[in-house]
Amino acid sequence: MSRKIIINGRFLIHRVTGVERYAREIVNELDKIAESIKIEMAIPPEVTEIPKYKNIKIVRIGKLNNRLWEHLSLPLYVKRSNAISLNLCNVAPLLSPGIVCIHDVKIKATPQYFSKKFLIWYNLLFSNATLRAKKIITVSEFSKNEIIKYYHVNPSKIQVVPNAWQHYDNVGYDDNAFEKYNLIKGKYYFSMCSLEPNKNFRWIAEVARKNPQMEFAVAGSINETVFADGLGFKCPDNMELLGYVTDEEAKSLMRNCISFIFPTFYEGFGIPPLEAISAGAQSIIVSDTEIMHEIFGDNVNYIDPNNYEMDITKFFNITNEGKKQLLNKYSWEKSAKVLYEFLCTLR
The missing domain is CATH 3.40.50.2000 (Glycogen Phosphorylase B;)
Structure with a gap:
């Protein structure tokens, strides 16, 4: 050069x-x-x-x-x-x-x-x-x-x-997050990303509405000067918008959730599910889209981002071999x- x-x-x-x-x-x-x-x-x-x-x-x-x-x-x-x-x-x-x-x-x-x-x-x-x-x-x-x-x-x-994802190796865990956000380990579904409408948090809201016995927590914030209609939906009582969380809080929430959910309509890549896997999340749910298959292969659960009728209790956990394969790839x-x-x- x-x-x-x-x-x-x-x-x-x-x-x-x-x-x-x-x-x-x-x-x-x-x-x-x-x-x-x-x-x-x-x-x-x-x-x-x-x-x-x-x-x-x-x-x-x-x-x-x-x-x-x-x-x-x-x-x-x-x-x-x-x-x-x-x-x-x-x-x-x-x-x-x-x-x-x-x-x-x-x-x-x-x-x-x-x-x-x-x-x-x-x-x-x-x-x-x-x-x-x-x-x-x-x-x-x-x-x-x-x-x-x-x-x-x-x-x-x-x-x-x-x-x-290796930046997450430098982040610790903050279990104070559970008391702060009123969540019980292993009793909630978690998602984290900027709350852009194309991230499809409506899917989480609709699934939460159909499963009132389950808890759903979403971390992130919405920039209404960028996105045309804000979130575009109302959250049910069992879906909590946590706002901004620290990396340490996020890592603890990822490790202890039932599943990490990433129902996006469109991504160029999608870092959060990789972060969640590195943090210790046992189960990952992502949209059935071309980019998600490119990144995650057969190691995660796929959902139709337009179908709110899925039984999310039936999804599998990632195997140790699957985690190793995904984390070594990038x-x-x-x-x-x-x-x-x-x-x-x-x-």
């Missing part, structure tokens, strides 16, 4: 959700093997917690903040440095998108769930990136095929660099090596 890579560090100003987790973990692992290539991370002025890297140099640039920094300060710095930007969280500078990781194209596949303002902005970003970016990264073969389908991108332009270290080799081919 002859040109310097400059990582877009704007993700450091945000609370850690799926795409921010991906960026943080990939960069952590990339730093361990980046000794022989030129990589920097540019960060905006408002970043307060700066990670410590061994090989990746961090530079604070510009006077603008947030989106203006990303679309003006960053590309100007990249141009002056004769470098290529690496953007790991869907968004890339409009002027010079460089290398962009597009995690999914749900704005195309499920546009009905998003506000018009959100759709206009992300359609602009993705159309620009798929047309003008030097290369595109995504997190699964399914997502790669979706990008090709909706944006007609040449497959050779796209590199798959998957998500993983790692941040492996993904960083794929990305590193990919970066080394750039000219």
